[in-house]
Amino acid sequence: MVSKNKVTFNTNNFLFLILVVFAMYILQPLVVPLLFAIMLSILVFPIVFFLEIKLRLNKAFSALVAIIVMIFVVFILFYYIGSQLSDVVSKSNIYGDKLEEIYNNYEEELEATFNFNLNNISKNSLNIGKTLKDNFSNIMKFLGASGSVLGDMILIPIYMFFFLFYRNFYQNFLMKVFANQNRNSNIKLIIKKLYIVQKNYLSGLFTVMGIVGILNSLGLIFLGIENAFFYGFLAALLLLIPYIGIIIGSLIPAIIALVTKDSAWYAVGVIAIFSFVQFLEGNFITPKITGSKVSINAMTAIISIIAFSMLWGTSGMILALPIVASLKVFFDNINGLEPYGYLLGEPEEEQITQSAWFRLKKWNEIKKRKAMN
DSSP: OOOTTSEEOOOSSTHHHHHHHHHHHHTHHHHHHHHHHHHHHHHHHHHHHIIIIISOOOHHHHHHHHHHHHHHHHHHHHHHHHHHHHHHHHTHHHHHHHHHHHHHHHHHHHHHHHTOOOHHHHHHSOOHHHHHHHHHHHHHHHHHHHHTTTOOTTHHHHHHHHHHHTHHHHHHHHHHHTOSHHHHHHHHHHHHHHHHHHHHHHHHHHHHHHHHHHHHHHHHHHHTOTTHHHHHHHHHHGGGSTTTHHHHHHHHHHHHHHHHSSOTHHHHHHHHHHHHHHHHIIIIIHHHHHTTTTOOOHHHHHHHHHHHHHHHTHHHHHHHHHHHHHHHHHHHTEETOHHHHHHHSOOOHHHHSOHHHHHHHHHHHHHHHHHHO
16 A cells, blocks of 8 residues: 555656656756755755844845855865965976986886896886876866866856745745645655755765865874875865775875975875775764765765766766765655665665674674573
8 A cells, every 4th residue: 555645756667767867968067057056055054044044134145145155165265276286286397307207216226126128118108207297287177177066156156046045935846746735744854854965965074074184184294295284185175076086185195295205105105194094084984974864885876976977077976975865865755666765775784794793693682681681
């Protein structure tokens, strides 16, 4: 028997999903800024709520103030990052010459150690210094593009304003779509859960970024790397790009360590510290902070990141996890789609624990209960 307080959703066949994916690909210039606007609207909504409730300002002015605050913070952040990266680019010739010198020194050591000539290989090999000089600005442009995936900086604030100003209007629209009273109550529940999931994801993400930035910076200070806090928090900011961002963020200070220190072990130390911090972030920091509020299993996360990167590039990688978390909320509350929500979620402990260990744990629990009785 179908539950009365759940929304029903029927699709005829797999063609529906294919059409949706195709539409999302074609409409990328429209859809991606809208999705970023929704996420950022949720991020600044506490400011809007404070201005409306505590200061009793009207909706339009409250939304406008919140958006201006966000734009100011983003501008300061990207101005600082841009100025620091410009300094790195200005020294690209020096860094390129130093890398070429390091390469030549290692080449001579290999020739002396193994008693064979690398000249023929070197002539046909990639000239590190020249390559770095020629492409350093392009590399920095790519990193800048990866960090500025907020989309069109004019459209997104406009979208945000209307999402915040018309939020009750859009909620009433959904109420009218699902006119049944029982369905209306469930739609309100879904909207509330979606807001909570996105809010927890965003607040958890920025908290994790702060902790990771501090740990990265402390590690770089320990190694004596210049601009430690900048490189530490740049790598933390690149956590917006799951899994890949931390790799990009660690390579930059590793190269700086290689060309500014007298030993290559400093660069190895940078990679080791960032890898250790990434291990802590993935296994302890993020699970503790976000908990089960954004409960997506690792396999689903990896597949979703790959799939959305194929669909929307870097923007897709950033949007993948919040989109899949939202889909899980829909699946969990729509009749017939609960199994898919279950598939996206975290498995239960007994499903991933070795059976012998699990039986032992159960047996110990039984013995403790008997001892208490």
